Amino acid sequence: MSEASLPLLAGGGEVALSQRASVLFQEHLDANYRRTSRIFTGLMFVQWVSGIVLAVVWSPYAWAGRVHSVHVHVYTAVFLGAAISSLPIALTLTRPTAESTRYAVAIAQMLWSALLIHLSGGRIETHFHIFASLAFLAFYRDWRILIPATLVIAGDHLLRGLWWPESVYGVANGEWWRFLEHAFWVVCEDVVLVLACLQGVRELRLVADRQAAVELSLERVNELNQELDLRVEERTQQLSDANGQLSANLESLNGMQRQLVQASRHAGMAEVATSVLHNVGNVLNSVNISSGLIAETVRSSKASGLLKLGALLAEPDFAIALAGHPKGHAVPAYVARLAGALHDEQEKMAKEAEGMQRSINHIKAIVGMQQAKAKGGSEMLELLSLRAVAEDVVRMAGVSSESSSIKVVYDFEDVALTLIDRHKVYQILLNLVNNARHAVQDGRPGEGRITLRLRQESGGALKLEVQDTGCGIRSEDMKKIFNYGFTTRREGHGFGLHGSACAALEMGGSLTCHSDGPGLGAVFSLTLPPRPHRLAA
Amino acid sequence: MKLAASRVRDLLIGGAWLVVILGAMGLFTRYTEKPGEAASAPSLWPKESSLHATPGLATLVLLAHPMCPCTRATLEDLARLLVRVPGKVSVHVLFIRPVGTSSEWERSDLWALARSIPGVAVAIDPAGVEANRFGGATSGEALLYGTDGRLKFAGGITASRGHEGDSPGADRIVSLLMTGSAELATAPVFGCPLNGPTLNEKAR
Numbered sequence: 001m002s003e004a005s006l007p008l009l010a011g012g013g014e015v016a017l018s019q020r021a022s023v024l025f026q027e028h029l030d031a032n033y034r035r036t037s038r039i040f041t042g043l044m045f046v047q048w049v050s051g052i053v054l055a056v057v058w059s060p061y062a063w064a065g066r067v068h069s070v071h072v073h074v075y076t077a078v079f080l081g082a083a084i085s086s087l088p089i090a091l092t093l094t095r096p097t098a099e100s101t102r103y104a105v106a107i108a109q110m111l112w113s114a115l116l117i118h119l120s121g122g123r124i125e126t127h128f129h130i131f132a133s134l135a136f137l138a139f140y141r142d143w144r145i146l147i148p149a150t151l152v153i154a155g156d157h158l159l160r161g162l163w164w165p166e167s168v169y170g171v172a173n174g175e176w177w178r179f180l181e182h183a184f185w186v187v188c189e190d191v192v193l194v195l196a197c198l199q200g201v202r203e204l205r206l207v208a209d210r211q212a213a214v215e216l217s218l219e220r221v222n223e224l225n226q227e228l229d230l231r232v233e234e235r236t237q238q239l240s241d242a243n244g245q246l247s248a249n250l251e252s253l254n255g256m257q258r259q260l261v262q263a264s265r266h267a268g269m270a271e272v273a274t275s276v277l278h279n280v281g282n283v284l285n286s287v288n289i290s291s292g293l294i295a296e297t298v299r300s301s302k303a304s305g306l307l308k309l310g311a312l313l314a315e316p317d318f319a320i321a322l323a324g325h326p327k328g329h330a331v332p333a334y335v336a337r338l339a340g341a342l343h344d345e346q347e348k349m350a351k352e353a354e355g356m357q358r359s360i361n362h363i364k365a366i367v368g369m370q371q372a373k374a375k376g377g378s379e380m381l382e383l384l385s386l387r388a389v390a391e392d393v394v395r396m397a398g399v400s401s402e403s404s405s406i407k408v409v410y411d412f413e414d415v416a417l418t419l420i421d422r423h424k425v426y427q428i429l430l431n432l433v434n435n436a437r438h439a440v441q442d443g444r445p446g447e448g449r450i451t452l453r454l455r456q457e458s459g460g461a462l463k464l465e466v467q468d469t470g471c472g473i474r475s476e477d478m479k480k481i482f483n484y485g486f487t488t489r490r491e492g493h494g495f496g497l498h499g500s501a502c503a504a505l506e507m508g509g510s511l512t513c514h515s516d517g518p519g520l521g522a523v524f525s526l527t528l529p530p531r532p533h534r535l536a537a
Numbered sequence: 538m539k540l541a542a543s544r545v546r547d548l549l550i551g552g553a554w555l556v557v558i559l560g561a562m563g564l565f566t567r568y569t570e571k572p573g574e575a576a577s578a579p580s581l582w583p584k585e586s587s588l589h590a591t592p593g594l595a596t597l598v599l600l601a602h603p604m605c606p607c608t609r610a611t612l613e614d615l616a617r618l619l620v621r622v623p624g625k626v627s628v629h630v631l632f633i634r635p636v637g638t639s640s641e642w643e644r645s646d647l648w649a650l651a652r653s654i655p656g657v658a659v660a661i662d663p664a665g666v667e668a669n670r671f672g673g674a675t676s677g678e679a680l681l682y683g684t685d686g687r688l689k690f691a692g693g694i695t696a697s698r699g700h701e702g703d704s705p706g707a708d709r710i711v712s713l714l715m716t717g718s719a720e721l722a723t724a725p726v727f728g729c730p731l732n733g734p735t736l737n738e739k740a741r
Binding site for chain 2: 060061066068072076079103122123
């Protein structure tokens with residue numbers, strides 16, 4: 001038994017091993033018996049044929065003068081040889097593993113030795129057949145059959161030595177005990193063959209033991225394999241179930257994602273709408289102010305004096321009346337003053353109308369920009385003076401009107417015309433100025449000031465700051481000042497700074513904020529790259 | 538019970554088989570031990586013989602059938618015998634040529650074997666004339682005449698049919714030649730009849 005198989009044997013394993021080894025040992029023995037019987041089937045036939053051939057070649061005829069007849073040797077080889085070989089051939093074919101077959105084969109083989117010695121005239125060389133036959137019989141690995149074989153050949157030698165010594169010993173005066181000398185050598189070979197048979201049987205048993213151990217080990221391995229297969233199948237089923245569940249979850253998540261995408265789209269649309277409305281609302285403030293100024297100008301227009309003067313001139317004796325009236329000489333001067341007043345009104349309304357027109361164009365641009373963004377369109381770059389843009393924005397925000405108490409300060413370096421997206425800069429600055437205005441209005445009264453500052457930094461970037469002296473920003477609000485929907489004003493929406501920061505990023509720039517705290521004002525800095533973002537890319 | 542019955546049956550079959558074989562081998566042994574017809578040789582060298590005895594030497598005449606399988610052993614034993622008695626005997630081997638056979642009929646392998654033995658004179662015996670003069674009837678018959686022309690030995694020099702090796706006849710010839718004993722010795726001869734039935738009948 002191999003030591004490697006020991007751990008696999010448990011409980012009644014050793015009993016099963018022993019039983020299986022016994023069965024295998026018997027199978028090996030039977031297989032060897034069959035194999036050896038097949039050899040002897042052929043050998044018996046070959047010996048028979050060889051005996052006939054020997055007789056036919058050596059002594060075919062017996063002669064008497066010129067007459068001859070078949071020699072007795074030929075008949076002997078044919079019939080006696082057939083008789084000797086018949087039983088072992090029949091037994092090796094029908095009962096190859098039977099014990100009686102082995103004994104019959106052993107006796108027959110020795111009889112063949114005796115017959116061949118006879119047929120060859122007692123030639124001493126033929127005695128080698130005995131030793132060869134014993135060696136062949138040892139193929140059975142059954143030492144017991146060597147006993148009858150030895151007894152047969154010893155008996156043959158004993159009997160013939162007693163009555164016919166020349167035929168077996170080749171000498172006429174052979175002693176009666178001489179068969180013992182021959183038997184001694186046979187026994188010597190028997191001893192060697194018995195040892196070989198015992199060794200052969202031991203080896204068969206060893207092979208059977210090992211095979212049984214291997215079979216049991218394989219059986220155990222197969223059992224473990226089957227258990228493993230079952231486990232794998234079970235785990236596979238579990239994984240399959242989990243996979244199905246995951247698929248269902250994934251499908252559910254996909255549905256949720258679709259819903260979220262839809263909601264996000266709706267939210268995006270709302271954000272866009274909010275941004276547009278917010279920016280448009282900022283501009284509409286300016287439009288409202290301009291339209292109010294125009295309405296006020298129209299209401300307080302000097303045109304009514306002109307109507308009175310017209311009615312006076314329509315009278316038939318206007319010239320007589322004018323000449324005779326004590327203030328008639330003042331009419332021409334009045335007409336001149338009236339004309340000058342009307343001209344001033346016209347100038348003022350024309351200026352406000354232009355401002356309204358720019359505001360309306362900006363509204364149109366805001367809407368167009370959002371439409372272009374929605375369609376994936378690109379920005380429109382123009383060479384502009386940031387100073388002019390800033391002034392226009394201040395006007396739109398209504399900070400520069402005479403009614404405003406806020407002082408606006410421009411602190412601009414001399415910078416060349418800049419290639420910028422007009423409406424994005426408008427949008428950002430308008431939000432910043434509006435916020436500054438609200439901050440100042442919420443701050444200490446009478447001291448409001450908004451400073452617009454432009455600096456060109458060492459790398460060529462432009463930094464446009466909007467600084468106010470308003471209410472300032474708390475430090476905890478600084479981190480979320482640009483968040484969408486975050487506002488510190490009651491009427492605010494939290495859209496303007498978020499949209500402005502996004503617009504600055506779209507231009508490749510940035511928007512930052514700094515405040516020393518509540519009541520200490522705030523500075524918003526718009527940094528634009530030296531080259532527009534689109535061109536730099 | 539069934540096992541015992543089958544074992545008895547096996548033993549009976551095996552026993553019967555063994556009895557048949559041993560019986561046949563007994564018959565075969567009996568045949569090989571059965572000697573041929575002994576010679577009725579003249580006690581003195583026949584004067585009518587065409588063979589000539591060598592003066593001062595014993596003469597051995599061996600009668601042989603050229604086709605007899607048993608005579609091969611006789612010739613082999615003759616060769617061994619002559620080695621044992623060098624220069625003591627002159628040897629004549631006569632191969633019979635029966636009536637009605639061709640001129641080369643006797644030139645068998647036995648003829649060649651006999652001629653290969655040193656110091657042996659091989660001759661043909663047409664119609665067995667010389668064999669009749671020496672009274673021989675069986676192939677392998679050896680006749681030893683002494684220097685005085687008297688018959689010293691008549692018989693075979695093999696132990697049985699076709700068996701080589703020591704034999705009583707060969708031992709006696711050696712003994713006679715070496716000791717010069719005057720006593721007539723005989724031994725059974727094993728071989729084929731020299732003459733066919735017709736010739737035998739004629740001889741009788």
